[in-house]
Amino acid sequence: MINVLFAARDDRWETYKAPLKQAFSEAGLSVNLMREAAAEAVEYMVYAPNGPIADFRPYTNLKAVLNLWAGVEDVVGNETLKVPLCRMVDFGLTEGMVEWVVGHTLRHHLGIDAHIHGQDGVWRGGRVPPLARDRRVGILGLGALGQACAEALITLRFEVSGWSRTQKDIDGITCHSGESGLQEVLATSEILILLLPLTEGTTNTLNAETLAAMPRGAMIINPGRGPLIDDEALLDALDRGHIGHATLDVFRVEPLPPEHPFWAHRSVTVTPHIASETRPISASQVIAENVRRGEAGEPFVHVVDRKAGY
Amino acid sequence: MINVLFAARDDRWETYKAPLKQAFSEAGLSVNLMREAAAEAVEYMVYAPNGPIADFRPYTNLKAVLNLWAGVEDVVGNETLKVPLCRMVDFGLTEGMVEWVVGHTLRHHLGIDAHIHGQDGVWRGGRVPPLARDRRVGILGLGALGQACAEALITLRFEVSGWSRTQKDIDGITCHSGESGLQEVLATSEILILLLPLTEGTTNTLNAETLAAMPRGAMIINPGRGPLIDDEALLDALDRGHIGHATLDVFRVEPLPPEHPFWAHRSVTVTPHIASETRPISASQVIAENVRRGEAGEPFVHVVDRKAGY
Numbered sequence: 292m293i294n295v296l297f298a299a300r301d302d303r304w305e306t307y308k309a310p311l312k313q314a315f316s317e318a319g320l321s322v323n324l325m326r327e328a329a330a331e332a333v334e335y336m337v338y339a340p341n342g343p344i345a346d347f348r349p350y351t352n353l354k355a356v357l358n359l360w361a362g363v364e365d366v367v368g369n370e371t372l373k374v375p376l377c378r379m380v381d382f383g384l385t386e387g388m389v390e391w392v393v394g395h396t397l398r399h400h401l402g403i404d405a406h407i408h409g410q411d412g413v414w415r416g417g418r419v420p421p422l423a424r425d426r427r428v429g430i431l432g433l434g435a436l437g438q439a440c441a442e443a444l445i446t447l448r449f450e451v452s453g454w455s456r457t458q459k460d461i462d463g464i465t466c467h468s469g470e471s472g473l474q475e476v477l478a479t480s481e482i483l484i485l486l487l488p489l490t491e492g493t494t495n496t497l498n499a500e501t502l503a504a505m506p507r508g509a510m511i512i513n514p515g516r517g518p519l520i521d522d523e524a525l526l527d528a529l530d531r532g533h534i535g536h537a538t539l540d541v542f543r544v545e546p547l548p549p550e551h552p553f554w555a556h557r558s559v560t561v562t563p564h565i566a567s568e569t570r571p572i573s574a575s576q577v578i579a580e581n582v583r584r585g586e587a588g589e590p591f592v593h594v595v596d597r598k599a600g601y
Numbered sequence: 602m603i604n605v606l607f608a609a610r611d612d613r614w615e616t617y618k619a620p621l622k623q624a625f626s627e628a629g630l631s632v633n634l635m636r637e638a639a640a641e642a643v644e645y646m647v648y649a650p651n652g653p654i655a656d657f658r659p660y661t662n663l664k665a666v667l668n669l670w671a672g673v674e675d676v677v678g679n680e681t682l683k684v685p686l687c688r689m690v691d692f693g694l695t696e697g698m699v700e701w702v703v704g705h706t707l708r709h710h711l712g713i714d715a716h717i718h719g720q721d722g723v724w725r726g727g728r729v730p731p732l733a734r735d736r737r738v739g740i741l742g743l744g745a746l747g748q749a750c751a752e753a754l755i756t757l758r759f760e761v762s763g764w765s766r767t768q769k770d771i772d773g774i775t776c777h778s779g780e781s782g783l784q785e786v787l788a789t790s791e792i793l794i795l796l797l798p799l800t801e802g803t804t805n806t807l808n809a810e811t812l813a814a815m816p817r818g819a820m821i822i823n824p825g826r827g828p829l830i831d832d833e834a835l836l837d838a839l840d841r842g843h844i845g846h847a848t849l850d851v852f853r854v855e856p857l858p859p860e861h862p863f864w865a866h867r868s869v870t871v872t873p874h875i876a877s878e879t880r881p882i883s884a885s886q887v888i889a890e891n892v893r894r895g896e897a898g899e900p901f902v903h904v905v906d907r908k909a910g911y
Contacts, residue, residue, distance in 0.1 A: 306727075386732050386758060393757065394711045397704030406872045407717055412864045414856030416873040417616075419880060422696050446756050447703065448696060549722030562716045563726040570729060 292323040293582060294332050299339035299359055306571050307359070311337070314575035318583045335582050340365035347371040354585050357578045358595075360569065367600050376595045377581050383573025385439050391514060391566040392440040392484055393447070395538050399482055399510045400426050400449075404536075424448040429480030431473075431496060432487035432515060433459045433466065436567070440484060452476050456492070477504040482512065489516035499524040508535040514566035517542040522553070529558045540566040602633045603892060604642050609649035609669055617669070620881040621647070624889035630896065645892050650675035657681040664895050667888045668905075670879065677910050686905045687891055693883025695749050701824060701876035702750040702794055703757070705848050709792055709820045710736050710759075714846075734758040739790030741783075741806060742797035742825060743769045743776065746877070750794060762786050766802070787814040792822065799826035809834040818845040824876035827852040832863070839868045850876040 297304055297311070304326060315322040325333075330349035338344070339359040347353065348371045355375045358366065363378045398404065401420050409415065426449055430437050433455040444451050445463040452465040454476045459466045467475050473496075477483070483505065487493045497511065498521040511534060513520060522543065528534040538560040539553060545564055553559045581591050607614055607621070614636060625632040635643075640659035648654070649669040657663065658681045665685045668676065673688045708714065711730050719725065736759055740747050743765040751761050755773040762775040764786040769776045777785050783806075787793070793815065797803045807821070808831040821844060823830060832853065838844040848870040849863060855874055863869045891901050 383732050386734065387729070390707060390733050390757065391711060394704070394707030394713060397700060397707060398713060401701060401704045403704060403708060403713075404717060406870055407714060410864055410869075410871060412859030414873045416856060416875070418873075419697070419875050419878045422693050422880060422883060423700050424696065425882065443757065447700065447753065546724030546726060554720055554722045559720075560716055561720060563724045563728075565726070565729050568729050570732060572735065573732060 292321050293334055293586060294323050294325065294328060295335045295337060295582065296325050296328050296333045297337045298344045299337065299342045303339060303359065307337070307575060310571040310575035311578065314572070314579035315582070317576075318579040320579060320582055320586070322582065335585065337578055338366065345369070345371075347373070355581065355591055357581055359574065359578075363595050364600070367595055367597060375591050376597065377591050377593045378595050379569065379574055379577060380593045381569045381574045381577060383570030384567060385436060386573070387570055388436050388514060388567050389439050389443045391540070391562075392486075392512065393443050395512050396428060396444060396449070396482055396484070397447075399512070399536060399538070422448070424450065426450060427452070427479050427481050429453070429476040429483045430464075431476065431483065431485050431519075433461065433464075434486065434488065437484075437486040440486065452479060473501070474504055477501055478506070480509060481506060482510045485511070485513040485515040485519050487515055487519055489518055494518045495521045495524075497521060497525060499527070502528040502534060505534065507533055510535050511537040511539075513537070514540045517545070522551075526552055526556065529556060534558070536560070538562065540564055602631050603644055603896060604633050604635065604638060605645045605647060605892065606635050606638050606643040607647045608654045609647065609652045613649055613669065616881050617647070617885060620885035621888065624882070624885035625892070627886075628889040628893045630889060630892055632892070645895065647888055648676065655679070655681075657683070665891065665901055667891055669884065669888075673905050674910070677905055677907060685901050686907065687901050687903045688905050689879065689884055689887060690903045691879045691884045691887060693880030694877060695746060696883070697880055698746050698824060698877050699749050699753045701850070701872075702796075702822065703753050705822050706738060706754060706759070706792055706794070707757075709822070709846060709848070732758070734760065736760065737762070737789050737791050739763070739786040739793045740774075741786065741793065741795050741829075743771065743774075744796065744798065747794075747796035750796065762789060783811070784814055787811055788816070790819060791816060792820045795821070795823040795825040795829050797825055797829055799828055804828045805831045805834075807831060807835060809837070812838040812844060815844065817843055820845050821847040821849075823847070824850045827855070836862055836866065839866060844868070846870070848872065850874055 311324055331351050333350050334352055334354050336356045338356045353374050355377060358378045361379050428444055428449045428451050430441050430453040433453045441451050441453055441464050454467045454473050458468040487496060496519045502524055525537060536558045540562045541564055547561055553561055584591055621634055641661050643660050644662055644664050646666045648666045663684050665687060668688045671689050738754055738759045738761050740751050740763040743763045751763055751774050754761050764777045764783050768778040797806060806829045812834055835847060846868045850872045851874055857871055863871055894901055
């Protein structure tokens, strides 16, 4: 039996208990997964910031600390930690984002909502949507997530243009940068996807002026960050029908308060920050893989460079 | 100017007039597109069965007949037709089908309906769906359309199994055939897509017995043919919650009569036979390409072998 301590908060334990046990089992590992243990018995530690452990010195048989999150800023400087620290690189986060973005892009492209709302016995035939090859999709932000979404959309033959701070060069995508590049992408996007990081420069990227630059009836999908959009400006553009629909997964305040006008607006779909979550199942598989490697004497994956800090 | 006669019914003219003119223009062709013309002036004929023309002998300057549909059974035996006859192979039909199938598969996979119906101010966080790689999708029918859908779904990492009358071998898909193969696909499909041709052997492929073989809560997507499903058996399985949802694009009677229980059932989504239509825009591009070829002295595409009959 391999002794693994789950050193994160109770709510995480509820989420990860079952997926971790399944992942260990699928990896062929006999694991004793514990919430509490004598320090010297612990061989691997599943770790998250704000957990109970700050001093690693009593863990004399520890082989690795496996972080539950991508960020390690709260533990990387801990000088009592001498064994390898692995950060979470969750393939599920990217795949889940791609699935959510492609799903909602196709939903808007195909006009699926009209069918879901139109189960009234009236056969509205003959309204065939254009093909994806004739549908122009813009992506603001061409980092790992934006690029993965762009690639999935061009596989489905959407006409994709993208915008990033620094100029990118991606096969099959018209890449833009700079202020005039942003105008170009806005002006040609029937469906616009926001995947920019949140910085001072990207706050309110969609505001009254930039929304006005978009084609009438354009649809907006925001799985990036809430403050990328000026809420008031978006509501005004939706009220006037200039923007046709907005599907929003992230907000300035989360959970989105029940009185926020997005909830009641007939041209807004609110989803509860589900596009970009770390996935317990895939994250557990990453952790199990590192335990397997440790036991097999293979090098760990995603080991943090303690000097570089990530 | 190239003289093209549109020899199909008035309702088709309304649908095709604009896309044809645009396609000719995009192909750089100066075309005089006519509804009526002196027979000897006509160089190309856009043709559909049930149109006004049965005798081609007066069309002495005709270079080709360009059929609007894939089927040519009504014209292929016409002995007055001496010039090449081209059938329609509409890339838009396949692409549109793939988009519709992938869109509705992702809709069910992601549980999008719950969000569309749940805009009530309640933040239902934490319910992250599984990844596509953990979602088993079955496809009954691995012809051109079924195979194209399967390939798009495996690109998104869905776990796809398929069933066809004759055993197929397709990269990345678990292929089955025969009666036991059908049971295998049914038993493992959380989402099942019907793309079988309609024959005596495939009528009521989904019936009380085969529906019972599916996992509880499974979802069905039928863009194939209406009679592939026994409507009463499906309604019964939906009522009992054994089948979670059915999204149906095709029916035994179309338009689906307003009193049919599918319309009112909360676990059924009716779409009005839009998944597999020939697309006026892409079909017009195929026709324009053949006119361009004719004028450039290049061979036509999709020429019918008059002896083989297709």
